[in-house]
Amino acid sequence: MSTTDQDARDGQAPAPPGGPAGSAAVQITDVTKEFGRGKSVTVALDRVSLSVAPGEFVCLIGASGCGKSTLLSLVAGLDAPTSGTVATGGRRVALMFQEPALFPWFTAAQNVELPLRANGVARSERRQRVTDLLQSVHLGGFADKRPHELSGGMRQRVALARALAQDADVLLMDEPFGALDAMTRDLLHELLEGIWRRQGFSVLFVTHEVREAVRLGDRVVLLSSRPGRVLEDFSIDIERPRGIDSGETVERAMQIKEQLNEEVMRHVG
Amino acid sequence: MSADTEEAAALTGLDNLENGPVAPSGRSAGEIGGIVWGALWPKVLAVAIVLALWELVYLLNFKPHDILPGPAQVFPDLWSQLTHGQLWKAIGITLRRAVVGFALALVIGTLVGLVVARVPPVRVAIGSLITGLQTIPSVVWIPFAIILFGNNTTAILFMVIITAAPSIANGLIAGVDFTPPLLLRAGKTMGLRRFALYRDLIMPAALPPFVAGLKQGWAFAWHGLFAGELLVIVANSPSIGTLLSSDQDQSDMTGVISLMIVILVLGIAVDMMFNVLNESIRRRRGLAPAPSSARSFRFGTAVR
Numbered sequence: 001m002s003t004t005d006q007d008a009r010d011g012q013a014p015a016p017p018g019g020p021a022g023s024a025a026v027q028i029t030d031v032t033k034e035f036g037r038g039k040s041v042t043v044a045l046d047r048v049s050l051s052v053a054p055g056e057f058v059c060l061i062g063a064s065g066c067g068k069s070t071l072l073s074l075v076a077g078l079d080a081p082t083s084g085t086v087a088t089g090g091r092r093v094a095l096m097f098q099e100p101a102l103f104p105w106f107t108a109a110q111n112v113e114l115p116l117r118a119n120g121v122a123r124s125e126r127r128q129r130v131t132d133l134l135q136s137v138h139l140g141g142f143a144d145k146r147p148h149e150l151s152g153g154m155r156q157r158v159a160l161a162r163a164l165a166q167d168a169d170v171l172l173m174d175e176p177f178g179a180l181d182a183m184t185r186d187l188l189h190e191l192l193e194g195i196w197r198r199q200g201f202s203v204l205f206v207t208h209e210v211r212e213a214v215r216l217g218d219r220v221v222l223l224s225s226r227p228g229r230v231l232e233d234f235s236i237d238i239e240r241p242r243g244i245d246s247g248e249t250v251e252r253a254m255q256i257k258e259q260l261n262e263e264v265m266r267h268v269g
Numbered sequence: 270m271s272a273d274t275e276e277a278a279a280l281t282g283l284d285n286l287e288n289g290p291v292a293p294s295g296r297s298a299g300e301i302g303g304i305v306w307g308a309l310w311p312k313v314l315a316v317a318i319v320l321a322l323w324e325l326v327y328l329l330n331f332k333p334h335d336i337l338p339g340p341a342q343v344f345p346d347l348w349s350q351l352t353h354g355q356l357w358k359a360i361g362i363t364l365r366r367a368v369v370g371f372a373l374a375l376v377i378g379t380l381v382g383l384v385v386a387r388v389p390p391v392r393v394a395i396g397s398l399i400t401g402l403q404t405i406p407s408v409v410w411i412p413f414a415i416i417l418f419g420n421n422t423t424a425i426l427f428m429v430i431i432t433a434a435p436s437i438a439n440g441l442i443a444g445v446d447f448t449p450p451l452l453l454r455a456g457k458t459m460g461l462r463r464f465a466l467y468r469d470l471i472m473p474a475a476l477p478p479f480v481a482g483l484k485q486g487w488a489f490a491w492h493g494l495f496a497g498e499l500l501v502i503v504a505n506s507p508s509i510g511t512l513l514s515s516d517q518d519q520s521d522m523t524g525v526i527s528l529m530i531v532i533l534v535l536g537i538a539v540d541m542m543f544n545v546l547n548e549s550i551r552r553r554r555g556l557a558p559a560p561s562s563a564r565s566f567r568f569g570t571a572v573r
Contacts, residue, residue, distance in 0.1 A: 148555020151287035
């Protein structure tokens with residue numbers, strides 16, 4: 001274990017590099033989310049505070065039941081917190097799921113075009129944008145294929161292109177590569193990282209794979225389970241491009257995994 | 270940049286592996302013949318068996334020959350009606366009523382279905398009423414239609430609409446209910462609202478059950494149409510129903526059976542059109558295998 005890693009781990013929970021809270025891309029303050037009523041109430045999130053700076057890549061990890069997906073739904077505005085606030089400062093937010101969630105009656109190109117249409121982009125401009133977006137995920141030749149004609153990895157790339165078409169300042173990703181084979185996943189990490197570095201949007205990325213989180217994130221935020229609370233906020237300062245199997249990544253992931261295991265063991269007794 | 274192109278190349282390689290070799294799409298004349306024969310022979314055989322049984326009953330003198338004629342009497346009669354009589358004109362009148370009535374039922378059923386599906390109080394109020402309407406036998410509407418509209422084409426169109434529209438509405442309601450929640454979430458985060466939400470998501474998602482509703486609606490419409498044509502007497506418009514009535518008056522069983530064959534064939538033909546529509550939707554969405562080999566094609570047609 002190198003000393004720098006040790007320092008990073010033992011250091012203060014890092015202040016987000018984005019500066020004052022008001023300028024954060026996503027500012028989650030004291031958010032509590034409960035489901036159900038009365039005696040059967042479940043607390044999914046318990047006073048969670050978290051901020052994502054503009055251009056920052058933050059990974060959320062935690063065992064099952066830590067409310068990771070709930071948190072993303074709140075940020076996406078699909079659901080409202082029981083108490084606390086979620087502020088995105090009027091930024092555009094796009095959401096990607098574990099399933100591609102493509103519309104099966106549309107071709108790849110039409111799926112990518114959909115958010116452009118919904119945002120009132122002119123027809124003449126849409127065609128070029130769709131071509132560029134599909135090319136950015138290396139699917140230029142598959143514009144006219146329907147989702148069922150594509151492999152799982154290709155569908156997820158179309159879904160990424162569709163999310164990018166929303167011109168979002170914040171990209172929310174809910175275990176987007178969880179269903180893919182390792183090789184495809186590694187390539188999509190590179191693809192996503194490349195696009196993120198070029199375009200500079202913020203990413204809030206949910207995963208249960210610690211190594212994936214370390215591979216991608218500027219920060220890795222560990223949530224506890226039932227109720228979900230922020231346990232730890234790790235700053236990952238490994239130089240990019242990173243490899244998911246590189247020594248540094250693996251080592252850092254091991255440290256974080258230990259804490260995650262402690263959290264899981266807490267629920268044994 | 271080189272890392273980027275390397276990643277692109279690797280992805281392309283994986284894509285090619287995933288998608289596998291493309292099967293040649295061309296087929297030889299012999300293969301096509303085999304496919305057609307494979308789809309045809311069970312039907313031909315079934316018709317032959319029915320005709321043979323019919324002829325057998327005829328030969329057994331179970332009933333007097335003028336009361337129960339055999340195929341050898343009926344088919345020449347049908348042929349002469351098709352070549353000389355008023356039958357084509359009658360088919361035209363009947364089909365026009367079916368098409369106009371069904372089109373109106375389509376509009377009404379779709380509008381009612383959409384409102385019921387998306388407005389909860391309306392659903393509570395009339396959701397089960399729509400299903401109730403479907404259970405009313407079509408002839409029950411005849412007195413109502415005649416008193417309301419009189420003995421005219423409007424009454425017959427009413428019969429088609431009142432029998433078909435509930436099925437069409439119910440198909441659409443079922444379809445809207447089956448819109449996958451994940452796609453709704455995706456649509457909402459993409460900014461799909463109101464009209465676009467219906468055009469791009471809810472209506473396409475509802476299409477398969479909707480087409481099933483159309484198919485059922487057509488079957489009901491066909492019932493309602495002939496109930497109307499047999500019992501609503503419209504002057505100067507010799508429809509299939511009118512011909513059927515006059516054959517009954519003359520105890521012309523040969524003519525009656527000829528017309529029933531015409532009605533059966535027309536009903537099957539329209540049903541087949543709905544099946545073609547259904548299959549093409551299924552295929553486009555990857556729910557049915559594309560007919561890539563003679564075997565799967567035969568299987569696909571044999572099922573329906």
